[in-house]
Amino acid sequence: MKTEFTGIHHTAFATHDIELTVKFWRDLLGMRLVYAYGSPGYRQYFFLVSGNNRISFFEWHDVEPVRPRRHGDPVKGSFIFDHIAIGVADKNALWEIMSRLDAAGFHCSDIIDHGCFLSIYSYDPNGIPIEFSCEVPGHDLFWNPVMKDLAATSGFLTEPNPVPGQWPKPEPVSEEERIIVPGEGKDFFPEIPDRTPQSTQTSAAEGAMQVHDVMHRGVYTTTENDTIRSVAETIASEKISGLPVVDDNNRLVGVISEKDILKALLPGYTQFLDDPAQALDFQAMESSYGGVLQKSVGELMSPSVISIEIDAPVMKAAAQMDLHGFRRIPVVDQDRRLAGIISLSDIHQAIFVRELEDAPDR
Numbered sequence: 423m424k425t426e427f428t429g430i431h432h433t434a435f436a437t438h439d440i441e442l443t444v445k446f447w448r449d450l451l452g453m454r455l456v457y458a459y460g461s462p463g464y465r466q467y468f469f470l471v472s473g474n475n476r477i478s479f480f481e482w483h484d485v486e487p488v489r490p491r492r493h494g495d496p497v498k499g500s501f502i503f504d505h506i507a508i509g510v511a512d513k514n515a516l517w518e519i520m521s522r523l524d525a526a527g528f529h530c531s532d533i534i535d536h537g538c539f540l541s542i543y544s545y546d547p548n549g550i551p552i553e554f555s556c557e558v559p560g561h562d563l564f565w566n567p568v569m570k571d572l573a574a575t576s577g578f579l580t581e582p583n584p585v586p587g588q589w590p591k592p593e594p595v596s597e598e599e600r601i602i603v604p605g606e607g608k609d610f611f612p613e614i615p616d617r618t619p620q621s622t623q624t625s626a627a628e629g630a631m632q633v634h635d636v637m638h639r640g641v642y643t644t645t646e647n648d649t650i651r652s653v654a655e656t657i658a659s660e661k662i663s664g665l666p667v668v669d670d671n672n673r674l675v676g677v678i679s680e681k682d683i684l685k686a687l688l689p690g691y692t693q694f695l696d697d698p699a700q701a702l703d704f705q706a707m708e709s710s711y712g713g714v715l716q717k718s719v720g721e722l723m724s725p726s727v728i729s730i731e732i733d734a735p736v737m738k739a740a741a742q743m744d745l746h747g748f749r750r751i752p753v754v755d756q757d758r759r760l761a762g763i764i765s766l767s768d769i770h771q772a773i774f775v776r777e778l779e780d781a782p783d784r
Contacts, residue, residue: 647720
């Protein structure tokens with residue numbers, strides 16, 4: 423099963439002065455402070471970089487700022503961290519950050535051209551080395567990775583894609599082992615069912631339709647071990663665009679769609695590097711479909727699934743679909759077992775019918 427990462431959730435550093443740290447990251451750089459908690463002798467603050475990517479700081483009073491050193495300079499002895507690099511939109515953003523740092527008295531380097539990205543280098547008040555970087559247009563490392571490690575002893579080290587067989591195959595976590603232990607900060611938040619805004623709770627109590635009122639319960643599903651051929655047959659015969667992927671306990675673990683299957687026909691990174699012309703042979707892409715049909719669902723499915731709870735208001739489901747650009751999403755119960763599927767068409771039709779029933783005779 424392929425794991426789809428969503429970014430760096432957060433990094434964690436240490437400071438002896440949380441107030442100065444807040445002034446630097448929030449007030450000077452402009453990052454929003456999104457979470458702060460603590461008690462005497464222990465505090466942690468989180469700043470939002472972008473999306474759901476955060477940088478955090480523990481305040482430990484006996485910590486001393488690190489001795490300044492150039493980013494990337496080799497060191498000896500115990501060591502684990504060099505610097506953090508934060509992405510920005512373009513070189514104009516680099517100039518803007520440079521001007522802020524200079525005005526506040528923080529050292530900042532000139533813009534350094536690394537070929538595929540540009541960077542400036544500085545330090546925060548704790549001595550943490552910081553880099554700000556922007557991509558250079560025209561150099562797309564996603565599609566065209568660049569491998570120039572002259573010290574590499576084999577092609578294994580410079581293969582862009584995950585190499586299977588390097589580690590033991592993991593076993594799924596059993597039901598008995600699925601334990602969540604309370605940690606720092608748990609007491610500051612109510613249980614998840616209570617996080618629904620009060621306005622939503624009120625509207626539901628007053629008769630707002632819920633997902634289970636309008637969803638379809640009979641849903642075609644597949645498992646990670648099924649073949650893409652079986653999925654393609656179901657998609658074609660039932661005229662649908664994809665299938666939810668469930669485990670042995672009917673728990674939703676992914677989704678496989680026509681888009682996922684067609685994406686597998688596209689050339690990979692190494693194909694572009696080895697022979698760009700051959701990689702763009704569209705007839706060859708179509709011809710490779712037979713091989714794709716032999717793959718397992720687990721190889722191609724999308725493991726990150728947007729779903730909706732069975733007792734959620736239908737307009738919450740509509741909002742989820744609008745936010746992510748979907749026309750239908752799976753419905754799950756509190757244990758994430760698949761309960762059905764709901765579409766924008768289901769929601770609109772149900773609301774339209776209710777409006778007709780409630781409207782006064784004309």
